[in-house]
Every structure is written in C-alpha cells, then in structure tokens.
Amino acid sequence: MTKYMAPHAMPRPGAEPPPTPARPAFDRKNMVLRVSTALVFAVFFLSLLYWGGGTTWGNLAYFGLMGVSILAGVRELTLLGRKMGFNPSLYAGTAVGWLLLMHFFLASKAPFGERPLDPDILPLWLALTFGIGFIHFGALFFDQKREQTLPSQAITLMGALYMGLGLGFQQRIFMLDSRTVSNTGGRLVLALYIIVWLGDTGAYFVGSFLGRHKLAPKVSPKKTWEGLVGNYLGNLVGAWLMKVTVCPDWTMVDVVALGLLLGTVGQLGDLVESTWKRSAGVKDSNIGMGIPGHGGMLDRVDSLVFAAPALFAYVHYVHGLG
Amino acid sequence: MTKYMAPHAMPRPGAEPPPTPARPAFDRKNMVLRVSTALVFAVFFLSLLYWGGGTTWGNLAYFGLMGVSILAGVRELTLLGRKMGFNPSLYAGTAVGWLLLMHFFLASKAPFGERPLDPDILPLWLALTFGIGFIHFGALFFDQKREQTLPSQAITLMGALYMGLGLGFQQRIFMLDSRTVSNTGGRLVLALYIIVWLGDTGAYFVGSFLGRHKLAPKVSPKKTWEGLVGNYLGNLVGAWLMKVTVCPDWTMVDVVALGLLLGTVGQLGDLVESTWKRSAGVKDSNIGMGIPGHGGMLDRVDSLVFAAPALFAYVHYVHGLG
16 A cells, blocks of 8 residues: 555555554644655655666665665564564564565666676575575574474565565566656556555545445455445556556556556455454554554555566566566 | 485484384384385386486476475475464465476476477466465465464465475476486486485484584484584585486586585475474374375475575586576
C-alpha cells in the first residue's frame, strides 16, 4: 500500500481491525505529522522518479531507499517473530535482503551509466544460495534459543525473501529502459504505486459506503465483497490514468490486464500480511518506531511486494522489457 | 550425506545423538535391509550416471529421482514442523520444490537433446516469486491453524527452497556438459557424492578412534575436532580420487579447493539439519516411513543440498561450465 505517495489523512483502508483507543489515528497532531511526512516523502520520491530515472545517481538513490526499507521491514518481521517466542535474526535477514537487492541492482542494464555489467557478477542463484547458507549456518553460531531454531531460521529466511525480492523487483523496474519511451523505469514505478494505491482507495470508499457482504471474516473481519469490487475499480482507473499520462504505449488490454493482475496480487498480499500480524497478536506492524504518522513499513509495502514482481513479469513477457 | 552410494552397515557418523534402544541400528535384519537397499540404489544410480549422462532419458530419469526425493524431504520437514505445533503445507512445499526443480531442468543446456531451450521459459526469478506467492496466498485459503500461520508459512517456504534448490542444483550439475570431457555431468555428480561421502567416512573413523576434544557440544554433542580433521582428510582424498579417475581435467588446486569447499559446506549443512531435528525433539528425520534401512531423506541429503550449489558455483566460475 502506498501512503508514501498520497498525502492525506484518512484512516488506513480495509485490511485492519477497527482502531483501538490505544491507536489515536484521528487526532489532530497525528494528522499533521502524517500529512507532513507524506508530503516530504512524495516530493522526494516524485523528484527521484522524474529526474533520477536512467541516471547513476538516481539508481543509487533508489538503491538507498530500498535498502533502508528492507532494513525496516525485516526489523518489523523480526519483532513479530520475537513476539511469538521465536528468535529470527535481524542481522542475517537484513544482510540477505540487501544481497538480493544488490543482485537486482547489478542485474539491471547499465547500473553505472552506459556500459552493461557482466550478468555473472551476482546472478540470482548465487545471491539466493549464498544467502540461504548464510542464514542457516549463521544460526549455528549465533542462535542461542536452540529449541526454536527451526522456525526462527525459517522466519529469518521468509523476511529476507519477502523484503529483498519484493523491493528488489521495484529496483529492477526503476532501472528498466526501453527504446520507445524515455524514463521507462520511473514511469513504471509510478504506475505500480498509483495502480495499487487507487485500488486501496477504491476498496476503502466502496467498502465503507456500500459494504454489506463479508468476504472472509476469519482472515480479515472488515473486508467485504463490495470493497473487493471497489478495489478492482480503483486498480483499473489507476491503470487507465497511467495509460493516458505517463505510459502512452499501453493498450486498453494492458490497462485491463494490469488492473486485474496487480489488483489480485495486491489484495492477496495485503491479506497475507494481515494474517501474519493477527497470528502475532498485533494490529499494526509498527512495533516500536515506524514512519512518523504512518505506522509500520510492512503495512506500507504489503501489496507492493507482490505487485512489483507481477508488474515486472508482465512488462517482461508482454512488452519485452528487461 | 550419501549412504545411497555406499553399501555398508556402519552406524550413521557424526551429527546424531547416541542411538537409543528404540533405534535398532545394529541388528542383523536391519543390516541386511540396509545393504540390500544401498546395493539396489547404487546399481541404479551408477548406471544412470554412466549411461544416462547427456541423454534425454537420463535427464528425465534424474528429474524423476530428484522429484521423488524432494517430496520425501519436504514431507519430513513438514512432519518436523507439525511435531513442533506448526502447520506447514506438504502440498505447497512440494509443489514449489518441484517448480524450482523444473527451473533447473529447463535452464540446463538442451534438456531434450540438441536444441537449447529459451532461457526465458522458466527463469529462477519467475519460479521463485510465483512459488512464494503460491505458498503465502495458498495459506490464506487452506491454513486453518491461523494462530501459527506466520511460522507455518515460513517453514513451508524454507522446506521448498531447501529441497528444491538443493536437489535442483544436483539436476543442473547432472546436465552440465563440456567440450573437453564427455559425460561431464555424470562425472561431477559422482564427484559430489564421493567427496561428501568420504568426508563423512573420514569423520566417523578418525572421530571414533581419536576423537577427544569436543567441537560444539551444544550444537552436536558427539562432534570432535579430530573428526573435523578426518572429515577434511576424507574430502581431500575423495577429490583426489576423482581427479585420478573420472575428472582428469582437475588440477591439484581444484582438488584442494573442492575438498575444503565441499567439506566446509557439507559439515555445516549436516549440523544445520541436526539442530532442526533437535529443536523438534527427534533423533531421526524419518518420521513414519523412510528409505528402507536408511532412515530419513533429510539425513541423507543434509550435506548434499549445500554441497551441490557450492560445486556448481566452483565449476561455473573457475572452469567456465554452465
């Protein structure tokens, strides 16, 4: 989900249980903080997309942004795991997430300017197997909670892959290029965020005003079928807006296909993160610090981490990019 | 580890806690069963390596063998997880393990004869992200034990990657080819098994007769420093034997490097699987059925799953294969 891009003060849509008194989502001070943070981020992020696309400094700045987000997301998953009594490793999970991100950076066309790098510098199989070995072997030396080491290692690995691949594909998309449209990567990242975010927004409004029929009460008590339809409508409107603005080479088939594809994996991704939080007994992935006024990192990226590889797969196989 | 290849009736070396009365490893009937199974397997496996290398039927037979082994290994990891109170999915874990194996099959040079396939049919990034989505999204619909769904999904994912990548790289090695030595893949798979197995054997004999100084009592009570040295000696002897027989293009540098590399990741892999079993409170990964007379699949592959990608990385980067 993409409160990153959208400075506004509405409560978080859909997936979450109702706010408790302990979570003052509507107070004035929090709203100011929330809007300020979002504005600062939006200015920074849109500038990066507009001016940084296709440049070495832009690639590196995006790498830094993804790297910090991976650290924050792995940290939250680590804390969720600790709350459940396990002992996942923040260090190993973050290091392996960064290693995967590094693969996507180096595998992109010409990360440092014109000349493409050797794709064999850090192929995915090497980053992945080295990372898996690092997590499992590291636990031999550092995991003192031996009676839970099997689930602890598994959660470390899951967090590294969730954040490392999810945000790694964003990096890969940002660094995409095509001959027909300049700054392809920046445009596609904007499309990723807008399609997913308009879906969230559509789900929130349609669900709030028309929601009657529960979708999956056990998985997510507040989700309704009406919200689901609103989500897809938002996704489709978002994809169409992108076609008429920054992605002029898209056809209406692309609009419908991407709206439905990103809408589906985005909503499922949102539900997955909800079930993780619920199993750990928390309502907000932000345990401890988070993005000021915006809760946790996992709540922000839960749809994007699945939508990014789906978008990459679509433009790769259908449009021949990458 | 590779009791596959080595018909003999000795107790399992190194990693395991001392046999309990409930595990009749030394009785005559079990010994006969163990030797018989090993002989049957050795004849089948060596035939496959000798005659099947570089042939379509050989590639498919190896694929079938790896596929069955992935099912067996994921099943044991699933049962370990269930014993600890989690609810990993045997179906999702196996399906994703097979999907990863399919990637390695299709990514190899000319799986069906002379003509190479398009590497874009099933690249690793697609198999991996599709598989991860399959596990997480599937749990939304099928995991009824919602209060443990975070660790359950993590264990499903870990098992799929452990078996799918570990045995997938064996498939990849089997299907390697070079211009200088015929049946490269079959020779390298034999080298993988012999180097790892002679390491196990060396650790067992040196550790049993000379073992005095405990290596890591908390991780594996029976391991000694002397056994560690014996393991490396066995690895080095195995690599040298391979050089003078089936891998004539190896130098002495290759022998030393591969002995140390496979010895290190093999022993660490063995320890990792031991800690998983210990955390689940079992002594033998074979919960329920297993390989007749040989215990569980995980106990057989714990060193190989890490040694296979290490061997592939070595021959890829140093010898330019693949």
